[in-house]
Amino acid sequence: QKEVEQNSGPLSVPEGAIASLNCTYSDRGSQSFFWYRQYSGKSPELIMSIYSNGDKEDGRFTAQLNKASQYVSLLIRDSQPSDSATYLCAVNNAGGTSYGKLTFGQGTILTVHP
Amino acid sequence: SQTIHQWPATLVQPVGSPLSLECTVEGTSNPNLYWYRQAAGRGLQLLFYSVGIGQISSEVPQNLSASRPQDRQFILSSKKLLLSDSGFYLCAWSLTVTSSYNSPLHFGNGTRLTVT
Numbered sequence: 001q002k003e004v005e006q007n008s009g010p011l012s013v014p015e016g017a018i019a020s021l022n023c024t025y026s027d028r029g030s031q032s033f034f035w036y037r038q039y040s041g042k043s044p045e046l047i048m049s050i051y052s053n054g055d056k057e058d059g060r061f062t063a064q065l066n067k068a069s070q071y072v073s074l075l076i077r078d079s080q081p082s083d084s085a086t087y088l089c090a091v092n093n094a095g096g097t098s099y100g101k102l103t104f105g106q107g108t109i110l111t112v113h114p
Numbered sequence: 115s116q117t118i119h120q121w122p123a124t125l126v127q128p129v130g131s132p133l134s135l136e137c138t139v140e141g142t143s144n145p146n147l148y149w150y151r152q153a154a155g156r157g158l159q160l161l162f163y164s165v166g167i168g169q170i171s172s173e174v175p176q177n178l179s180a181s182r183p184q185d186r187q188f189i190l191s192s193k194k195l196l197l198s199d200s201g202f203y204l205c206a207w208s209l210t211v212t213s214s215y216n217s218p219l220h221f222g223n224g225t226r227l228t229v230t
Contacts, residue, residue, distance in 0.1 A: 034218050043204055043221040044158070088158070090219070101148075102219055104158040 120222030137205030
């Protein structure tokens with residue numbers, strides 16, 4: 001069983017719509033969750049971090065965390081063609097000795113069409 | 115502000131040749147440093163991490179090695195490259211973890227390695 005799972009997509013949404021990206025994780029002790037955006041041929045770029053249950057908003061991005069369901073999501077409002085990229089969900093390995101090691105999902109390809 | 119430099123950006127090497135990729139971080143002290151690899155169409159795989167000078171932890175057995183000769187310098191090496199070593203190599207740093215709320219990773223621009 002994969003530790004962090006994402007739907008690989010591609011997810012296609014029209015410009016201006018809400019894109020919803022989902023991620024589930026298997027380690028119930030995980031406490032830190034991150035979303036990265038990776039454009040083709042580029043390195044991942046951090047866009048959101050979330051540590052507590054509930055929603056966290058930053059501009060057009062909202063991260064949602066539900067630890068009971070082991071589920072984290074990313075909503076992108078008013079999607080733009082420039083949002084077209086692969087979105088990576090990352091989860092820390094549980095425990096204080098994890099040294100910041102993150103486990104990444106395979107990524108969801110998002111395409112925003114005009 | 116912190117910056118991370120990684121070079122070279124692209125590299126084409128023959129099978130059996132040596133490898134040396136370098137990464138340096140500026141603007142922070144005693145960072146945790148990481149090497150990840152992303153094979154074509156696959157996810158990010160953690161290869162090595164380091165919490166201090168001379169301290170290296172390996173995540174997967176392979177013909178690669180890593181070294182940290184200075185606080186903010188991380189080097190990935192191989193004595194003899196294999197075809198399977200091709201991929202996108204990413205260096206990353208994070209703040210030293212002081213609690214279980216880990217700081218995020220910040221990636222360099224990556225090195226695209228093609229072994230022929």
